[in-house]
Amino acid sequence: MSSVQVQDLIFHNDHSLVSDAVLNQDSQSYLSIISHEQGTSPSWLLNSLVENSLVGSSNLVNSELKRLPNGKHRSHVYFISFLHPLEYYSSGCVKNGLDITKMENFTFVDAFSKLFTEVLTDDGRDQEIQLKSFFKEKISSVVTDPKSTVFVEFPEILLTSTSITSNVLLSELNKINKICRQLFIICGQDYPQSIDLSVTNPGDSIFKVSDFLAKLYHKSQLNINLMPLPTGRAKDITGCITISKGTVPYIGTNLQVVEREYIYLVSKDGNVKLFFR
Amino acid sequence: MSFRKRSDIIGAPPAVPRNPGMVPGRPVGAGAVPGRIIPSRPVAPGTGVARTGPVRTSSPSQSQTVEILQHPGVRPSLISSSPTISTGSSDLDSILLHQGLPLGASLLVEEAGTTDFASIILRVFASQGVIHNRVEYGPQNKREFNSHVIVVGFQSQWANELPGLYKGSSRDQKKANIAANEKKISVSNLNDSRSPVSGANDKEMKIAWRYGLNKKANDSGENAPSAPSESSSAEHYTHQFDITQRLTPAPASQEVSFVSITSHQYKPILSQIQSIITGQLKQNSNKVIRLVIPNLLNPSTYPPQFSQSATIIPFVHCLRALLRKYPRNLVLISSISLDLFPKETNLTYNLETLYDAVIQLQPFNQEMSQLIEKAYKNEPAKVSHGLVHIRKIPHLSERGLMMIHDGEYAFRNGKKKFQIEEWGIPVEDDSKDEAQTTKNIEF
Incomplete structure (x- = not known):
């Protein structure tokens, strides 16, 4: 592996991760899906994308991207997590040279700590009303900066643990997408535990998640998938990251997704190395 | 001419003569019988001995970390330096890579088949917490209620069956x-x-x-x-337990609390757990609380409604939130049967997502057991009982490292300890059969 050249991660033909062409749009908004499997958590990628959206650089995965001078910011980042508290992301971003707890253009929406104790307190159909209220009050009203990037992590827990349908969740995420420039949705995608398109029972959690993801893929511009090697565990390879076009093009720009496949290695000290596959 | 120690105050009343055989600060009778450990009385809130030490100007979380590291059962992780406790099994501590389970983290022990090896791990985990209450540590050999165990779904009978310390060979x-x-x-x-x-x-x-x-x-x-x-700072970090012995004296109510499953809703259970944690931390803010949930979703304990995703996933999600709320005090360990909830189901998948560490015990089937016993018939101590698959490791899996190890470790449940070691396929020695051939060989 030492003889193979380390590559920079890029998503678009302008050698960017989160492109200026996306952030500087006036009317369009775009959707990207980051899917992963058990064993290939995208934590390092999220931290890099947050860094890139905030300050322009992406130290761990792309050395060509440079930080904006004079402390300028590229966009406002809103991070909505159903899986982790703020401390998890703030400690992770330290490696990227960011203290997100002190950054004005970073807003964390905690959908984790009190999700089932204060947000979704009722059972049954009222949960849909509560969820809509939560998205409206805690998220849509918070995302005020039009030039913004929004991350939503682990939204599928709403499908597996409540009576909320995939269409309701898609509708709420769609509303968020419209008020920001770039929306990243981070989902687990393990077959057959999480998605299985052969399941037809509408009440089944797997059906709901499969339906949610399938519909989401029909709306996205960019899909990023992280998965372990199909041959099993290797000491010098963590997994494989696949960049592919979504079904919808980047309307209003000349931006193209550079479809590539990398193998990557995450070391215990948090460094990431990418190689072409 | 008389001599005074430097530390004695001149003009102060004479010191009380030392009673031979007594250790200052130690309650009368404690240690009179070698080996007997008497827990100290619970200290009422506000009346405890104030902690001495340098004045800290660091942030509250840093100072909390420093304080919790003074606990005899806590030491920094080898990987992340975060405070870590022992699971009671040194081998399990090793495969978790942190030399234990980091505080604020959770461990799910999955088990396939009809065996119940997972309960050994959970009982040892609980015993380790109780033992930490009973050790003397520090320069003053102080002993205090520094640990607490909360058991969900079982009564005091469960605690009476906790394994005792291993006292050596017969x-x-x-x-x-x-x-x-x-x-x-x-x-x-x-x-x-x-x-x-x-x-x-x-x-x-x-x-x-x-x-x-x-x-x-x-x-x-x-x-x-x-x-x-003795010289090492982590002398009381982990102990060796003997599953054929019982913990004596049996755990007291100050050491173990029980939360029973009385309804099909998770919120009453959660509020009970929360109130116990709050009460225990009021007594001692540096207390390590071990939350133990044996046989999660077992139909003999849990009502059928609990197995629905709409109940169990919010329950575990809330427990995860509790762990993040008390990152310096709380740890969680649970066991679940994969025969009841197979790995392919969405429920188990979501549970694995919500837990920080996941290991799977896969006992050998009868044929494999016979093969191993035959291969190691002269070395019965080498006979393993099953495989240990690692699914998640605290902190590392979340940070994106691929930590899935399938079939790389094997476990053996012995009297001395629950042993986990690297697995190697045994080689059957057929040389004797070949040597005893009765065929006539013509050259």
Whole structure:
């Protein structure tokens, strides 16, 4: 592996991760899906994308991207997590040279700590009303900066643990997408535990998640998938990251997704190395 | 001319004469009988001894971390330096890579088949917490209620079956019993001690080669069992447990709390757990609380409604939130049967997502067991009982490292310990069969 050249991660033909062409749009908004499997958590990628959206650089995965001078910011980042508290992301971003707890253009929406104790307190159909209220009050009203990037992590827990349908969740995420420039949705995608398109029972959690993801893929511009090697565990390879076009093009720009496949290695000290596959 | 120690205050009243055999600060009677450990009385809130130490100007979380590291059962992780506790099994601590389970993290033990090896791990985990209450540590040999165990879904009977400390092999125990009997005041012992022929010192002189052995035994006897690690700061970090023994004295109510499953809703259980945690931390803010949930979703304990995703996932999600709320005090361990909830189901998948560490025990089937027993018929101590698959490791899996190890480790449940070691396929030795061939070989 030492003889193979380390590559920079890029998503678009302008050698960017989160492109200026996306952030500087006036009317369009775009959707990207980051899917992963058990064993290939995208934590390092999220931290890099947050860094890139905030300050322009992406130290761990792309050395060509440079930080904006004079402390300028590229966009406002809103991070909505159903899986982790703020401390998890703030400690992770330290490696990227960011203290997100002190950054004005970073807003964390905690959908984790009190999700089932204060947000979704009722059972049954009222949960849909509560969820809509939560998205409206805690998220849509918070995302005020039009030039913004929004991350939503682990939204599928709403499908597996409540009576909320995939269409309701898609509708709420769609509303968020419209008020920001770039929306990243981070989902687990393990077959057959999480998605299985052969399941037809509408009440089944797997059906709901499969339906949610399938519909989401029909709306996205960019899909990023992280998965372990199909041959099993290797000491010098963590997994494989696949960049592919979504079904919808980047309307209003000349931006193209550079479809590539990398193998990557995450070391215990948090460094990431990418190689072409 | 009289001499005073430097630390004595001139003009102060004379110090109370020391009582021979008593250790200052130690309650009367404690330690009078070797090996007996009497837990100290619970300290009322606000009346406890104030912690001494340098004035800290660091952030509250940093100072909390420093304080919790003074706990005898806590030490920094080898990977992340975060405070970590022992699971009670040193081998399990090793495969978790942190040398234990980091505080604020959770461990799910999955088990396939009809065996119940997972309960051994959970009981040892609970025992380790109870034992930490009973150790003397620090320069003043203080003993306090520094740990608490919360058991969900079981009654006090569960705690009565916790394994006791491993006291050595049967030979060692016999020696210890003989030594203890010799120390007792009895007519025969007094006669023995007066008799010049059968005195203890004379016994040692019977055979010359025993001198060396006795010397070694004396050396180890004086210092054992804690001497080898006395100097280390983590001497009480982990203990060895004997599953054939019971923890004595049985855990008291200050050491273990029980939360029963009384309804099909998770919120009452959660509020009970929350109130116990709050109460325990009021007594001692540096207390380590071990939350134990054996046989999660087992139909004998949990109502059927609990197995629905709409109940169990919010429950575990709330527990995860509790762990993040008390990152310096709370740890969680659970076990679940994969026969009831197979790995392919969405429920188990979501549980694995919500737990920080996941291991799977896969006992060998009968054919494999017979093969291994045959291969190791001369070394029964090497016979493994099943495989250990690692799914998630705290902190590392979340940070994106691929930590799935399938079939790389095997476990063996013995009297001494729950042993986990690297798995290698045993080679069957057929050389004898070949040697005993009865065919006539013509050249």
